[in-house]
Amino acid sequence: MDTDAGPRIKVVCRYQQFRATNKIIEKLRKGQSTAERSGVVWHTQGSGKSLTMVFVARMLRASSDLSDYKILLINDRVDLEDQLGETAKLIGGRVRTIESANALRGELSTDASDINMVMVHKFQVRQEALPVSVAEALGTYKAIPTAETFGVVNPSSRIILMIDEAHRTQGSDLGDNIFEAFPNAARIAFTGTPLKTERHGDKKTHKRFGAYIDEYKLMDAVDDGATLQILYEGRTADSALYDKGGFEEAFENLFQDRTDEELLAIKKKYGATGDIFEAEKRIEAIAADMVEHYLSNIFPNGFKAQVVCHSKLAAVRYKAAIDAQLKARVEALRASPDVNSEELRKLAFLKSAVIISGDGTNEAAYITQARKEAREMNAVDNFCRSFDMEDLDKANTGIAFLIVCDMLLTGFDAPIEQVMYIDKKITEHTLLQAIARTNRVKKGKSRGFIVDYVGLTESLTDALKVYSESGELDELHNGLKNITSEMPVLDERYRRLVQLFQAHKVADIEAFVTGELPSVEDDSAVVSKAVSVLKDERVRADFDVYLKKFLTSLDVILPNPAAHGYRVPAKRFGYILAVAKERYKDSSLNLRDAGEKVRTLINDHLISLGINPKVAPVELLDADFINKLHQNAGGDDEAKASEMEHAIRKHCTVHHDEDPAFYKSLSEKVENLITAHRDNWGRLAEELEKLRDVAIKGREKGEEGMSREATTFFEHIANEIYPDGEVPSADRDAMKALMEALVDTMQQTIGSLDFWNNANKQRQLRSEIKRALMLCKIDALKEKRERIAVEVMNLAKNRHTELLRGAEGEGET
Template identity: 60%
Template structure:
């Protein structure tokens, strides 16, 4: 039984193994079987027989085991695909040099390998690479592998990447308005080289780089998330692993999202290498391959060596970055259709900023939020918007994303206003990507909405003032937000005093039934109801202290308010409530009372006994259920019981 059969079957040891056991059953596992004619007798099917089972790339993507990979070619002029193209590619690379300069450079760099080790070229690529990484990958907290031509190129890339990081750091610090968080993150980044040792003497720089990687525990720390707050985890800042041959197969690092390639790779070696970026982890939507050497032709050839059905599967799993644009446009159109289907026909002019003026924009905002009151409409909007934003995050900050930036900002504002209006805490931007989240948050701040501050709550001192501001003159918007704030407050606090909050919810429903669409009247009455909720049960009543009243009302609710108590039973109920509150206060004085199951069971048994001897028939009939519910109520009101 042989694993990684594409690279373990062809060695001398493999030949010896097959000769030693000529009649053995041979079972092999490989993700990239050797199938071209040039492999001759070492083709996988000739060594092991026909396929027993196949699990293809898109099977894995559809199962959620791996991610789709997006390809981007960055430097076509440096594509040195073979020796015959060397001169033309060389002259493209140094197009700004004179004929004399070209001759001198050719004399110094006489082979394509020398070009791939040229320091000026590496520095230019490093600057572009760092810019791409910081703008596209770093915001979401992922890391990168840099694949280069040789060990010498690897150490030169390390030096060039460090210089490029310092240049970007200085540029960020020099901006009129600095981003302190970005500066801190860039300053934390590190570059490590992971290469094998040579049997012969090697340049000191390569030895030093390998020693540094060993001291940093580079591979293990690369696999860990960035930890900027723990001084002892400074090496989690390793954002770039520079390699030439190592870690291109069999290396699983889900935190790696992008591979920058400046090395000629072919066939199964190329497919194995790019699969390093398709591992699944939270927040990672795609893997990226950024090509600095011109692998497009080799990639096509690598795909073509497979049968037509496998070719289609591989092409589906490995897409050009531009393939995301139609998906982005389709998801944008789906959002427009959602609102148009709900009657907001001017949604596109609003999103593109082509409406008549500010008053018209305010009207559309209120109309769009109004139609999202049904939970399904709201849930669909959130799903459609998140998918759109996730696609946009893949394209940002590229030029192709520019036309969607404005709509994304305004849709983000609508989402925030929807969350504010309906007090829906389930609405959030989780999983959409840090680049697009930053775009929306910047827009919200410009509009005076701090995305870090949660929606205003019912009992906040400035609730009415803030809600009036959100409404921007719309009585319906004001009444709607107040209604949902009251409902949310009653739901959240219901267990603390079920009888009281049930009564408040019933009053709310009565007001809605009475005033219908008279939004101004509703808003006025909602303010009165808010004041009543804020006051709670008020001060002590002579016959019923506050906590006794809470437990009396909830006892009455548990036995059924429709139950007609006699005068005698009402007196017994008052006395029972007072006794229960006294028992509760004394019992819960024990430290960490509710974390002690034996004590809680003892309290519930004591309550149950009091209910059974209460002399009230409707209480005695349900004593066990009532004892359980009163114990739960006591836990919710622990602080109030001790304070009163």
């Protein structure tokens, strides 16, 4: 399939999609009645239900006994129809969209084995408007319910209805009409939030469609990494609500003549809010809190926010308030004496957009204006894209806040959305569908966040109770946790880091990372021990993994005050990482996978200590290497020797292919020095510093009687062909002459234009090398001429510049 980013990709079933598809196919094959061929696929939001429908359709088309099925994909929203339509193209063949009720009856009544998409509203039975005289006599213009039924469109049993988000409309007349239109069709309901409690009665999803075919629930997806865990944060405190106490008092006075029971009923109906949801002062206060939360928690990692409002008027007012907050912050930063130009550029790039539906011909001007602006900004598409400040044509990717009241709460798939700010009473499955907008997986996104400004805790509990009949309430609570519930995870990951070093006898590691040691000397001693422990690559790998997990949890909670106690340990573990990276020249030790908030915290600390994390470790050949070595080691001979050792090893690894024999010999000399001086770190450091001089100079001259280039090839081929790298004395002169001849041939050949990109020229040279090997008098070279030719060509490519320089008379004996 094609992706938005451009490349074509292959889509492969995840296991729950494969499992559900096969179960559906089995039902169609074995079911004797409509009921036996029908059922519910309960797959949580974000788990790929649309693709499962596609997989079912493709399998039907690929199965000779089922390929005659007429396929009907049913959904209930225009945007979902567009989304499903794009996905349905993967089925192959034409996918026909039914545009009207009349077309429905005409095009779906045939026996054709085609693929069709239709919106559920096409199954509406038209109500006849009342004549004016009748309406006036009845005192209402509301139409009398028609006695007409929808009727049968197609009685065939070779039809499959796949109904997306089936819980939303299938308990209504529309659902009844679908069943009436296709009385013998297999009915497969797809939903992430089925209706299943006694309160729903006959509207329970499984009562309408049959037993559950397959279940893949919230925590299944979280455990698999298909969706993210969602963290809930309630912010309905007085600081978030403008004059909450005054409102409650006014509310009580307004309904003072009502009984407690009536008052409670009114509060439940109106959410104890009345006009407060649209009050400008309150919206301004909450908008300030939202912007603060977003800039501190979400924006640093490059993600975006959705704001859910009580009404269209509230949505428009939230846009004005959020824009005002962003503008004020830009102006304040610009006026700052130590303004960070990059931070200012990023902040000034942010904007908001309102997505609301129209109100027809009597639409208020503010709604018309908001919709016009959103349309001109292509708001939904640009919200779904990553921030792009470099391309002037992509200025609207700066939409960081998408403000809605009813639209985009369900079926909206935007992985870049990490937080939803809710200032609206939402209940039951609509609430669960809405909050799932934040749980889509995207690189760098560890959690989704819900920030509640209306007190949805009770509504959320009620919504989760929908799934409590099968003992799933605890499981669902695990998938939707309060932000403070991440604290035990953070603490456990911190403990694991401490225990890693304690297990290797760094007893004071916790006192060091918490800043409890009495002196700098004591701190230095612990760092030295900790970094020495990390010499073992396996321990270093464990430290890298444990630290990244700890920092991931910390990034989730920051800047929440609950994380304050872990800020210093993060900085100090980051310091150990930086020192180990420098000493062992290990570029894999980095903070790349940590969130931006944590990276900034640690990097700022390192910079304050004179360690710039953006600067690569000092390499062996750098003029400043020795000075940096003494600075890093701080008078510790073991640290000095260790850093020198790893610098030489890295140099040998990096340059190995340029002269394999020389750098193999250099590595062996390092090993010999370590063995000889293991108990004398000062002497080892001195000897390694001498060896550094050898590494810097490289191979200075050739073996007696050979040029430097011929010697390089001679020793490499000797190591490849002879077990101990020693050429028999009887063959040495012949092999020396052969290598000189090959080098001369290569020097005359590889300098031609674009040689290493010309396969034909390379083939000719390889043939000449093999011919020379075949004509030589050394049996070992003749027998392995194919392998030797490859090795010679590879080394020649790696030494291209040196070979040509040698041809000009440089680098000879």
